Amino acid sequence: MEAPRTCGGALRKAKPLTGALGLAMSVLVASACSGSAGPAEGAASPPPATRVTASASASAPSSAPGTPWTLGRYQPLWPFRSADEVRTWQAAYRSGGHQPWRLSPEETALAFVRHLGFKAIDRVTGRVVGGDDAHIAVGRRGSEGPRPAAVLHLVRLGHGADAPWEVVGTDDKDLTLTIPSYGSAVSSPVTVGGSVTGVDESLRVAVHQVSSASAIGEFCCVSAGGFPGSPGKWSAKVPFRAGSDPVLVIVVSTGGHVADVERFAVTGVRKA
Secondary structure: OEOOOOOOOOEOOOOOOOHHHHHHHHOOOOOOEEOOOOOOOOOOOOOOOOOOOHHHHHOOOOOOOOOOOOEOOEOOOEOOOOHHHHHHHHHHHHHHOOOHHHHOHHHHHHHHHHHOOOOOOOEEEEEEEEOOEEEEEEEEOOOOOOEEEEEEEEEEOOOOOOOOEEEEEEEOOOEOOOEOOOOOEEOOOEEEEEEEOEEEEEEEEEEEOOOOOOOOEEEEEEEEEEEOOEOEEEEEEEOEOOOOOOEEEEEEEEEOOOOOOOEEEEEEEEEO
16 A cells, blocks of 8 residues: 655555554654646545555456455545556556556545545645555645645555555544445445544535546535544435446545635445
8 A cells, every 4th residue: 555756655544543544644744745646536444454465456356347346455446446447557658658647646645635626635744655555644735834634545556666556545533434334335325424523513525436527426514523532423414326436435524614625534335
């Protein structure tokens, strides 16, 4: 779950917190750098899991139409939907240098944020990268410096030095999305929920898929709040139109105090 880039790199993204998450969070406000990733395209709190290696993901078979492609315990959230798509991109890159930003966990993370429509979140604020696992903190400009909004977890897919990166979730702390569970099958409307720390939070929930430029379902807004050590619970029911992709991305975001989106979390689910 890692990779390289010009402004830094990061690693990991699944719910197995502890050492990895602690390290990822420790660098949240470390080095901030402006993001200029590739074209916008279109994350989640997975359960405790073992890191996915490049060789393991590379050996994943092609998925039959409508069948979720899984990376061990991880869900392929963005930008690739299948092993075939990874191989197609690698062939294009090797022959003509197509979309080199996919080799950077930072650039891939920022492009994913643009896919979600979070325009103000435009920089990397921290990174932890190790081998094929990366945890990239992304955020926005603040009056007192960069403000982290989320830590994205990415893993590398395929063989060789040109194995690209895939978003598989987020490392969540003050804002969590735990319902539905990571990798579960859902239908419309989907019941979502989690916890949040903060005062007068207004939560917006959206359902995305790789093949759509905008959300295929949305709910606004849920009022909630809580304090460190005693976060408030939140829940909502979100309708969404039939998607063509087998894997869907559910995103919860909060903001309104100083920016439209100040924090967000994502989870990956399968279409029932």
